[in-house]
Amino acid sequence: MFPEVANETRDVILGAPGRTVSPNTDAPKGPIMSTYQIPVIDLADLQCTGRAKIGQEIAQACESFGFFQVVNHGVDVNLMHKLREVSKGFFHLPDEEKEQYRKTPDNIQGYAHSNIKAGENKLNLASNDFFYFLSPMSKRREDLWPRDPPEFRQTMRQYAKEAKELAERLLSVMSEMLGLPPETLQVKLQGPTGEATYTIRANFYLPSRTEEIQVGLGCHSDPGGITLLLQDDAPGLQVKFNDEWIPVQPLLDGFCINCGDQIEILSNGRFKSIEHRGMACRDRERMSIPFFYNPAFDHVIAPLEELVDDAHPALYNGATYEHYFFNVFVKRGVGSGKQYIKETRV
Numbered sequence: 001m002f003p004e005v006a007n008e009t010r011d012v013i014l015g016a017p018g019r020t021v022s023p024n025t026d027a028p029k030g031p032i033m034s035t036y037q038i039p040v041i042d043l044a045d046l047q048c049t050g051r052a053k054i055g056q057e058i059a060q061a062c063e064s065f066g067f068f069q070v071v072n073h074g075v076d077v078n079l080m081h082k083l084r085e086v087s088k089g090f091f092h093l094p095d096e097e098k099e100q101y102r103k104t105p106d107n108i109q110g111y112a113h114s115n116i117k118a119g120e121n122k123l124n125l126a127s128n129d130f131f132y133f134l135s136p137m138s139k140r141r142e143d144l145w146p147r148d149p150p151e152f153r154q155t156m157r158q159y160a161k162e163a164k165e166l167a168e169r170l171l172s173v174m175s176e177m178l179g180l181p182p183e184t185l186q187v188k189l190q191g192p193t194g195e196a197t198y199t200i201r202a203n204f205y206l207p208s209r210t211e212e213i214q215v216g217l218g219c220h221s222d223p224g225g226i227t228l229l230l231q232d233d234a235p236g237l238q239v240k241f242n243d244e245w246i247p248v249q250p251l252l253d254g255f256c257i258n259c260g261d262q263i264e265i266l267s268n269g270r271f272k273s274i275e276h277r278g279m280a281c282r283d284r285e286r287m288s289i290p291f292f293y294n295p296a297f298d299h300v301i302a303p304l305e306e307l308v309d310d311a312h313p314a315l316y317n318g319a320t321y322e323h324y325f326f327n328v329f330v331k332r333g334v335g336s337g338k339q340y341i342k343e344t345r346v
């Protein structure tokens, strides 16, 4: 289905970057402090009187941190809870049972386990993940989804629908804040087929049990469109801003939203795709479940024409997402921060 890529990068295709495999030299020794806070935005009034104000809050967040959290977002909170429950249920199955869902060289959808050890016990982090396509339907393989817990498949189907709808509600208000018709960003990401690529991944980090808190997923910006992150109650997501790491407080009923590289490109640099990383916890498990709403693979993404003029020249070269992904993102390797998007700058 895809050009041959190294094992390490196969994992990340169409989703997020892979694991950190080297000892982590800047792991914090304790809780980190930051002068900044990622805003929490209440979407309760998004479809009525509050839209203009909420839109401004979202735009401000996208123009600075590239990250914000949302509550009252319209996704059923019981469904969010259920997805955490069935995902954890799956990760807690005996290894032999999970093995039957393992990713293979020809199939990037499924389960993977890595036990990363490096240098004098400095890093000893076991992490599990699963990754699945939810759209386009031609790539969705429900037969590869876990059969156990029994409610996994039904929960995933419903979550795919509700998460997509939330992503599209956010894209519509973000389009308006760029001064454009509400459907603009969604239509651009979907391309001529009308089907965006959306995928889900779950990162499950076992306790690091070391004095240092370990990096589970190295510093990166998300290569795609918009990411909706569902977290459990264990903190670990950190956003890099002005050379500080801002910790994001998990909200069980909320989502952490961030703009990926393609939104930075489409908005001609106005909305930022910001570097972040996922940390493990010292003494308990941690799970984060990103839903990625990405462009159709064969569709060219470039700064929106309406946002380019003599005073605002295009800052990025256009490329298909496929080209961007393989020739810019995968080729650079994982954990290289914002290196990818820098290469597409004019």
Ligand SMILES: O=C(O)CCC(=O)C(=O)O
Binding pocket: 016, 017, 201, 203, 216, 217, 222, 236, 237, 238, 276, 277, 278, 279, 288, 290
């Ligand atoms: O573990 C986390 O919170 C980081 C998740 C993330 O950034 C990703 O999967 O792209």
Ligand SMILES: [Fe+2]
Binding pocket: 016, 220, 221, 222, 276
């Ligand atoms: Fe990410």
